[in-house]
Amino acid sequence: MTVLSDLLAAVFERGLGAARQGDWSRRPLEELADALISTQGQTSGHLLAEQVLARFNSADDAARIAFFHHLAEHMNVDPAAARAALNAYEGTPSRATYRAFLAASEPPRQELIRRLNQIEGATGALVAMRADLLRLGQGVPELEALDLDFRHLFKSWFNRGFLVLRPITWQTPADILEKIIAYEAVHTIDSWEDLRRRVQPEDRRCFAFFHPAMPDEPLIFVEVALTRGIPGAVQPLLAEGRAALAAPEADTAVFYSISNCQAGLAGISFGNSLIKQVATDLAAELPRLARFVTLSPIPGLMEWLKGAGIALTDADLPALAAHYLLNVKRRAAAPRDPVARFHLGNGAIVHALHAGADLSQKGRAQSGGVMVNYLYDLRRTAERHEAFATDGTIAASPAVKSLAASAQPMLKGALDGEPTV
């Protein structure tokens, strides 16, 4: 690689002239971006793309914000031009007028992002760039608008058809395993030994989606426990010194942790595909598997209880949790709890609730230790998804429904209006 990059350096240096090279290093990042948008040359395009990404990478936050504003303001769509092209196309539809309309209605920054993506390793750099944009642009309308262009392109690039599912095991390269440790967002992995307990025993599995242009970067991963029966607590699943079950003996696959890895891919949803694919693959491998469930946190429970002014006792918590999951909505009739929104949106049902199921500090703080099993019945997820998407119907087991009903007396003092926020 060294010889190669030396060679390339030499090639480009001489090809484009030392003077011009010198120019570039003195010119602002924004000018390089403008040059990249306007060049016709593929070679100079590659070189400019490399420069822009390298310069952005070494820039501080202030310079990055300036760069984003440049994109937002100087590479925005031109309404007058777009309107003229639209009129021309409407008047005389043809390949030429349609081409002009497509060009005029797309902001040039989309083409800039595509051109930046032409060099090796650029996809990961652009995902990191969007993570910066989300962090630095929050509350700034034009930067929030700019984000839509990144998101639009990323949806196309990170299409399900391009993703690759790979098992994560104790045979996985260490550089990927250390990212699993770093990215685990639900139940912290506190050491390599902890990681080993989650990927090495034959009744523990882990799977991740990867994109071919970012082969060392997991996009999302799920951790699975193979069990007999549905577990009602998470700490035993992660315990040291646990005896492993022979995988073919398992009747239940428990998705006990799902973590998105890339802040720069926020809003590009992979979780549904991941769960369906993993469930399908496990079902094919292990014919005795009869159930696919989660063991999930209820991150918003305690906050809601507090906001609603509901006094609680430990004994009542599962009932209140059932009510919270089934009846407490935010706008658009969606459940207030984000994890519930995710699994119900995938076509799962609320299957069971467990007190004392997550005794970690975080678990107690979020939900008083209560956890929930969402159950995926693969034969009915499509139908349930449709009902949820169309009417907001929340499917639940009879047990959970009656548990929720039992919470009514406790809600008397709840503040009005809260449930729909």
Place this chain on the structure above:
Amino acid sequence: MTVLSDLLAAVFERGLGAARQGDWSRRPLEELADALISTQGQTSGHLLAEQVLARFNSADDAARIAFFHHLAEHMNVDPAAARAALNAYEGTPSRATYRAFLAASEPPRQELIRRLNQIEGATGALVAMRADLLRLGQGVPELEALDLDFRHLFKSWFNRGFLVLRPITWQTPADILEKIIAYEAVHTIDSWEDLRRRVQPEDRRCFAFFHPAMPDEPLIFVEVALTRGIPGAVQPLLAEGRAALAAPEADTAVFYSISNCQAGLAGISFGNSLIKQVATDLAAELPRLARFVTLSPIPGLMEWLKGAGIALTDADLPALAAHYLLNVKRRAAAPRDPVARFHLGNGAIVHALHAGADLSQKGRAQSGGVMVNYLYDLRRTAERHEAFATDGTIAASPAVKSLAASAQPMLKGALDGEPTV
């Protein structure tokens, strides 16, 4: 795989109901496409995408044309809506108005194509679909416009950053080699033995670009001969019983054939990147390589001579060819010869001309057997590309220039106007 697809079939069948399944198979392809555009569900989306692609695949040309017209007419941009969204955004720029504008100014068929691409193997199917569109839609304005949407998305999906360069050797899987045989467009490969002569000897190389979502389908490939000196004829390069040169002895790499493989990727250019990458890699591997040249056909020479009414003798052919390459233009000051446009556009120069260089029937018919070496000086390709792109400057060696000058007397009788067509 069989178990898996059985399982999936079972899952979907029961999940969505046999009745509904039955419905689908009776409903027209266009309705399925409409349903795919409007569904919110990922699972039903996948199923619909599978159905649409399968149905399109088994449809006849008439049905395909009808489908394309449906996309062209019912999934087109709505000018009124686009105008309203544009006005709203211009009046009150915000994330919300910008999002609405992006949505309204993009024709729904782009989202349809993206959704079709969510299932495994879809990318190749969509490339094949566009090949049909190009074939069936020629001369039909709305279908030619529709093609721009495919092209727009393909440019994004087949971004250089996503492509993978792989050497093609005698160790390459047979299913890929047979595609090389089928796709060779310049000098036909007439048997497996002929193929072997192009990929097995150590002084013969072949490289192709692949896309991760179409791992068995080369997109474009180049065949290279490593030689001492610049060759002036192609048949000796491909001869049986030839003694191979030790690769490190070579001082010249000859790109003697470049073939695009996918009709459905017309207009998405890979050749420039391929040549630059291969040249760079070979330079790193073989330090004695001093020159990168092509041995190229001149496909339009005889046709131009005939059209221009120029009488010719064999002796004069190279001079006329030099004139043709350097001075005969079509609109926009670009060379009339398509191969010349490609290499000059990449920053190469016209280096030398050879009579009797391609004695095949095709070679004689196209150019009276004359071939040309374009030379890539990697240190100067960027600069030359810029000059060509900006001013139409055609770089040539002094020998070729004086050869072209020597053709002037023969052009006296040439028909007016021809040279600029």
Place this chain on the structure above:
Amino acid sequence: MTVLSDLLAAVFERGLGAARQGDWSRRPLEELADALISTQGQTSGHLLAEQVLARFNSADDAARIAFFHHLAEHMNVDPAAARAALNAYEGTPSRATYRAFLAASEPPRQELIRRLNQIEGATGALVAMRADLLRLGQGVPELEALDLDFRHLFKSWFNRGFLVLRPITWQTPADILEKIIAYEAVHTIDSWEDLRRRVQPEDRRCFAFFHPAMPDEPLIFVEVALTRGIPGAVQPLLAEGRAALAAPEADTAVFYSISNCQAGLAGISFGNSLIKQVATDLAAELPRLARFVTLSPIPGLMEWLKGAGIALTDADLPALAAHYLLNVKRRAAAPRDPVARFHLGNGAIVHALHAGADLSQKGRAQSGGVMVNYLYDLRRTAERHEAFATDGTIAASPAVKSLAASAQPMLKGALDGEPTV
């Protein structure tokens, strides 16, 4: 690789001195072998091993015979030394006397062969060397004895535990596929298209054993047809334009061709392991497979009939074939037919006979077109193998037994003594 071998050349040249190098190239191959046996140095050992193999490779048959005689006569075991060491060990058993005995009772040529094997690619070269020895040494007692040393070492090196089973498909590299074409010994593969018909359809499979030190050289391969029912003729299996069966529909796996690839591995048996492994793997992949049979030639049938002076009519052939397989023995009570010996020795039974089953010229010449199914019942192969190995019991289906009995009248005129040869 070039840089590397250049470097190594430089290293060795200077390290060992040009003078000495020069010496070597002038000295006879036999002296180099003697030097290799006596050197203590690993580096000089490698260099010498390389020289010996290269020199042998470029030697003519006369020189190869001379080299083999050198090994046979000058690197043979020394009876006096072996006897002395044996006496010493018997008198005073200890690690030291045992070590001396092991050393003295092993001929030095075994150590020579091991030392030759220390360089990359040597294993294949040694297998080729033994092929020469078998060819050139036939009938020469000391060379036939020498062969036992090669065989002894090869049995150890080509141990089942070191072999790797790999499927051969249309995705297999072309350089391996062309060896399959070349090595097919039962039903000739006459083109790449013929090969494709045997490896590409989903109801056709091929598997080969490989050794890690010869990764591009199949050792043995078997071709399998997945069918419904047991086929009674081979040409339909190999026919062009045949409609393929969906693999999961098959109830029978037919081993219709097994070929050893390496003449130099004669006497090292892989076939039994290969059939058992392939049958086990296919059974795991395709649960509906209920039968594993061969469709085998009867290579010695016509020759035996002729030798025994039996007049025949086509109608009688299957009966005579049944008799031949079940009752005609050579020494040691083993069946006269070599293919029968192989499959019965593996624990198969003679299941059925078919007239007109191989209409090729070879098939008619060998067996008048008759073929036989041997059936592998995996649950009983071990038991049947034991009975065959212990008592020479030949298992056959009732139908085959009564067919054989029906041949008795035709045997009246058979020459005495023949049946037991």
Place this chain on the structure above:
Amino acid sequence: MTVLSDLLAAVFERGLGAARQGDWSRRPLEELADALISTQGQTSGHLLAEQVLARFNSADDAARIAFFHHLAEHMNVDPAAARAALNAYEGTPSRATYRAFLAASEPPRQELIRRLNQIEGATGALVAMRADLLRLGQGVPELEALDLDFRHLFKSWFNRGFLVLRPITWQTPADILEKIIAYEAVHTIDSWEDLRRRVQPEDRRCFAFFHPAMPDEPLIFVEVALTRGIPGAVQPLLAEGRAALAAPEADTAVFYSISNCQAGLAGISFGNSLIKQVATDLAAELPRLARFVTLSPIPGLMEWLKGAGIALTDADLPALAAHYLLNVKRRAAAPRDPVARFHLGNGAIVHALHAGADLSQKGRAQSGGVMVNYLYDLRRTAERHEAFATDGTIAASPAVKSLAASAQPMLKGALDGEPTV
């Protein structure tokens, strides 16, 4: 794999009969071994081999010792039979008498070990078995003799031609990396972070030999630091927070740790091949590398000084170390220091000595913190190896020689005779 082994279990169970299976589990390990030696059947052979290895694996030390004694005593060579076969061969040399002699002079336990090796995973199990034998058989003459048979076969199986060199990096699977941590024998790796510092920076490399039949088990590995100049201390090489050198800038490759991984491969030497191969590969990759040196411990220095009764001061230590390495011998004129024997035997020279070079507790205890650079001049290693092997010549730099000479005054009081032990 589970389905497969279930299937095999079923196959074998039924094939061989439950009664007989039951027999086996009740019969002693020794009887199973006897059966394995005498069976003619490949299938029953595999099954028996599996049983023997499984039973040995779960046996306690007493049972293992008994098993080893069985091999040593009942599967030993039979002197009378060997003598008779030797006489017969000497009297009438032929393939038949030679075959009989080879059979009679090889102890049956060698065939047993080969047969055990026919099943998957057996090679690793046999290496572990020999580790037990070395541990349990020490001082027992017949078990020490038995070990020679294992060693004989292992030399053949672990032939250099079968080994594969693989780089160990931060991309290596975690299950292999944890073995590197466990097997490091020179400078303990105390955590995954410590490991990362040795394999991830671009100026740190690690390489291991693997055998194809034990793909997850390194046999030996070497750790390399790329530096500018020859380092004189080891702790800085392993320090946290160290700035890495760009690999192409390095002029020196330092082999600072070599560890054998498999106790059961004692006496099968890989180190020389490993160092030569790694040096050759690094030289090809990094053309500026000018020197290959070690930074080695001197494990026997302090012990010798103590034994020899030499009073010492820190200032004198390097001189005494130089004398120790150059002049203190054990039997057969070989250096007393084992690390010196290894590197000098490979053709290296004693290049330089450093006080305070290893400040770890172990380093101080072994050698008072002194370390030594052995230098490999690839152009001269062969020649130096020969001189060392033939005459015991120890090559050293002039500086080391004069340092050793300066130690003479301090040796006055040394105990007689010690230097040659």
